[in-house]
Amino acid sequence: MTSSHGHHAFHLVDMSPWPLTGSISAMMLTTGLVKWFHQFNPDLLVLGVVATTLTMIQWWRDITREGTYQGLHTKAVTIGLRWGMILFITSEVLFFFSFFWAFFHSSLSPNVEVGSCWPPAGIQTFNPFQIPLLNTAILLASGATVTWAHHAIMEANYTQSVQGLSITVILGMYFTALQALEYYEAPFTIADSVYGSTFFVATGFHGLHVIIGSTFLSVCLYRLYKCHFSSSHHFGFEAAAWYWHFVDVVWLFLYISIYWWGG
């Protein structure tokens, strides 16, 4: 144990290559997108995706090593991580806010080009009481199961925590599968007027966040299985649960405004 570190509660991290590889891979993603759009060549983009994925895996692996295996996450460090996650989720809320703004901008006062009505003339919208309602039930249920898992962790009940988190991950995958099916079966595309644009961009980014959240929860399930969490220290799980609840709330807004009111 390094004696010099007992002097303060904070974590001054060791040198790491991941911020550099992360920024290079982000640059490859953005430039790769442009290259794909303008020169029809996706190679740089693919390289960017691979590089970003490798960076994420190794960076978060290192954080797990620092916290769980080295014990460097004191109370003060965990509080900092909490604030970080809160601020990140807040930035995501603002991100989705912009897409809702776009939707309401176009739908509250529909252009003559779409027929001065919403949904636009000729658009066959989804029946909000079919698959979208099932998806709502799935996400709400998954919010309950993740809370069940959390309470099980806090009560040091390993069995129920694994059960709760497993069901949560399965429900997340079920949502993604159903939504993918909806996308496949949709009678309109992203190119179909501003309706298509707002629908697919908003629900598309939401779906991406469901996949991100499901991945985060799956990693937590793996860590839970490997006994990384204790009943009083399991911030990785809490962060995943917060993110999952955020994804659920965004869906509720999407369902009410785009599927129901806008349909």
Add this chain to the structure above:
Amino acid sequence: MASLIARSLVLNSRRGVQLTSVRFANKMMADPVEHATGLEKQELLSKAAGNENPFDMRVYKRVSGDQTNPTSVPSFYDRRLVGCICEEDATSINWMWLEKGESKRCECGYWFQLQDAKPMV
């Protein structure tokens, strides 16, 4: 198959979920202090021993603080940043470097000196 499922459902609902014989026994997780390691463990052990402030994060109260009796500021190194809140309603903190050996006076009149600190954890 259906009768097997129905039978297990009936048996389990009578016994309650807690007693249901699932494939793995109702395993519990390790004690948090036992599970911890490194600095976090030292922090937890310190707290368990009654020291609520193992890293000495509290705000120090000044003593009379004139040149003959400066306030002692503990430090592990030869210099430390000290921030003086001159009066209770002060809207800013007066920061100064405190070097080992020499006392220093804040503009409000209070004196500080560096003192060797003993490791907290």
